[in-house]
Amino acid sequence: MRRVDSIASRLAGNWALVSWLLSALIVAAVAGMAAFLYLGPQGTDTALAGERFKIAVVYPDDPGSRQFLAGIRLAVEQVNAGNGLAGAQLDAAYVPEQPFTDRMKLTSVVERTLDLAGRIVADKDTMVVVGHGYSATAVPASAIYNRERRLFLATHATATSLSNLQFTNLFALQPNNADIARVMAHFAMSQGMRRFVLLSDNSGYGTETTKQFQSFIGQEGGEILYRGALSAEGRSIDDLLLFILDNNLFSVNEIDAFFIATNSMEDAGYFIRRARTLGLSIPILGPENLFATALEDVAGLANMHDVAAVSLYDEQSDSPVARQFLADFEARYGKRPDLLAAIGYDAIKLLDYIVDITGTRDTTKLEDKLRVMRYETPFEGATGMVSFDSNGLITDTDTFIVYHNGKNFEAVAKYRKPFAWHGSVTPPDSGRPSAIIKDYMR
Incomplete structure (x- = not known):
């Protein structure tokens, strides 16, 4: 043996x-x-x-x-x-x-x-x-x-x-990661989001998903205001948020949504919690791992309002x-x-x-x-x-976009895999946009 x-x-x-x-x-x-x-x-x-x-x-x-x-x-x-x-x-x-x-x-x-x-x-x-x-x-x-x-x-x-x-x-x-990023990018553009701040860790998961999202946003005519590290040596998440609030590259009012991708639920949860505490109420989009009770535990349930993820599971199915x-x-x-x-x-x-x-x-x-x-x-x-x-x-x-209402995630759009993209920002079989989301579209 x-x-x-x-x-x-x-x-x-x-x-x-x-x-x-x-x-x-x-x-x-x-x-x-x-x-x-x-x-x-x-x-x-x-x-x-x-x-x-x-x-x-x-x-x-x-x-x-x-x-x-x-x-x-x-x-x-x-x-x-x-x-x-x-x-x-x-x-x-x-x-x-x-x-x-x-x-x-x-x-x-x-x-x-x-x-x-x-x-x-x-x-x-x-x-x-x-x-x-x-x-x-x-x-x-x-x-x-x-x-x-x-x-x-x-x-x-x-x-x-x-x-x-x-x-x-x-x-x-x-x-x-490519499918996940494409679904979220397609959905975001369909909801009128055009300008994004992208943040990730340095893992293969974080960098690949973020690059894919950036590519698809570019193809649809969107704009990346800033792409950076969610967590980096020598800089805290609070430092990152202070930069977002006060810099010479873009204003907070220009941001339609954040996109974050990281293996760390602690970093993602802390970013969400601190962003909400500092008055950043704009949507925070991400891949499948944001649909996690562990993230809610770190961020705080109320702070999860307007966090969106990609999911195969629809709790309201x-x-x-x-x-x-x-x-x-x-x-x-x-x-x-x-x-x-x-x-x-x-x-x-x-x-x-x-x-x-x-x-x-x-x-x-x-x-x-x-x-x-x-x-x-x-x-x-x-x-x-x-x-x-x-x-x-x-x-x-079916693959869903799930959107948090401050209590739990709800499915607000549906895609069918394998995905059929036709160069349009209208999601296939997406249903009506959520009123929660519409409230945040400029």
């Missing part, structure tokens, strides 16, 4: 592999009732009866993971209270990874991730990995899972380079599956779920769906079913219909 450290040391010490993985990151800019509510076999397949089906759930060891883990645990409980995975008991091992910041050396992050992934695949009983909290860790980890033939459901990572790897075992449960998920989550935890809670939940229910259909733990057969189900019967989860394109990217599903 291969030793744990033999895989980790061999991969971590292979600098050609590390260099390749770094290049990929740089390309990215560095209880039983819910069982009948999703499509497919409903607890009738017992091909794996009496077995245990082990998965690894990898999550950042920080407060921001609480909702994600809550969604995972709720789904695991429901699966095991029903038929299990084709009769097998679902055994989820929770594996923490070190929280990532843009101040870390990327080489160290890659080496540490290779070691973690190596330890996971050394357990031959673990056939599926769910999670990884960052593109910076999901990209290198995916190489290990591909080599060792483990199915990888990437719940957080949105780097465009993730799909460029073209690993057959890799499935991304969120749109990539009329879908029976989404409504049951919301009811179950609130009953179990006493709070509303956020985007990552829904995606974590769907990842487990998706696995249940395909194992029930195939009646196997063979990852090649599971991968094939995940790819072809787009043309057969897609899975329906809390986030809507889930299917994947040939690169393993989620497709044929």
